[in-house]
Amino acid sequence: MPARHDIAVEAELWDAYAASAFDDEAEPNFCWTQYAGHGPGPDLLGNPRSVLEIGCGTGRALARLAQLGVTARGVDLSPVMIKKTTAKWAATGAEFVCSEVLEYLSEHEDTYDAVYSIFGAAWFTDPSRLFPLVRQRLNPHSVFVFSQPPAIPGAYGPQGMYKGGFAGKAMFTYRYSYRPAVWERLLTRAGFEAVDVKILGAPHPGHIGTLLGRAVAP
Numbered sequence: 001m002p003a004r005h006d007i008a009v010e011a012e013l014w015d016a017y018a019a020s021a022f023d024d025e026a027e028p029n030f031c032w033t034q035y036a037g038h039g040p041g042p043d044l045l046g047n048p049r050s051v052l053e054i055g056c057g058t059g060r061a062l063a064r065l066a067q068l069g070v071t072a073r074g075v076d077l078s079p080v081m082i083k084k085t086t087a088k089w090a091a092t093g094a095e096f097v098c099s100e101v102l103e104y105l106s107e108h109e110d111t112y113d114a115v116y117s118i119f120g121a122a123w124f125t126d127p128s129r130l131f132p133l134v135r136q137r138l139n140p141h142s143v144f145v146f147s148q149p150p151a152i153p154g155a156y157g158p159q160g161m162y163k164g165g166f167a168g169k170a171m172f173t174y175r176y177s178y179r180p181a182v183w184e185r186l187l188t189r190a191g192f193e194a195v196d197v198k199i200l201g202a203p204h205p206g207h208i209g210t211l212l213g214r215a216v217a218p
């Protein structure tokens with residue numbers, strides 16, 4: 001059975017996350033992994049003139065790209081987060097839009113040299129719906145790159161996730177977990193080429209790695 005996303009509930013969840021995760025003292029920073037200074041940098045995006053980050057969160061990665069001269073736009077479901085990122089990163093030139101990602105990709109016709117997600121919408125949106133829309137928003141031969149935690153062995157597909165433990169108001173969302181080969185099939189079915197999905201090891205033995213996917217629009 002498909003996951004039944006309740007966008008109003010999920011927006012409230014991400015508003016709560018924004019209130020706790022946003023750091024007013026943070027500096028622009030681009031990192032694909034959950035470990036500072038570990039893994040590749042923005043070079044995975046190629047040399048884009050324009051980018052779209054889906055599920056842009058605190059906006060640090062997007063602000064860094066904007067500082068490098070890239071036309072940078074981010075989409076996030078949380079009004080609280082968008083208000084904070086717009087105020088915090090205004091001087092960088094990055095643009096932040098509050099919208100549900102599938103709705104935004106369906107209704108806006110702008111195209112980009114790269115679309116990416118860092119522990120963002122590619123983890124929390126049904127890939128069978130998301131990936132074809134991402135491909136439509138990419139210029140020819142442009143890239144889609146995403147990172148997120150790898151699947152727990154044996155736990156595949158949409159995984160329910162409550163906010164703040166198991167007490168209090170029921171705020172929840174779904175995240176999507178698959179083996180790398182399944183992510184590759186989903187990308188290929190969506191029309192992408194040069195598909196590569198792998199798990200990058202953590203900087204310390206036995207720690208959680210990072211699933212990293214990259215694909216090229218035809």
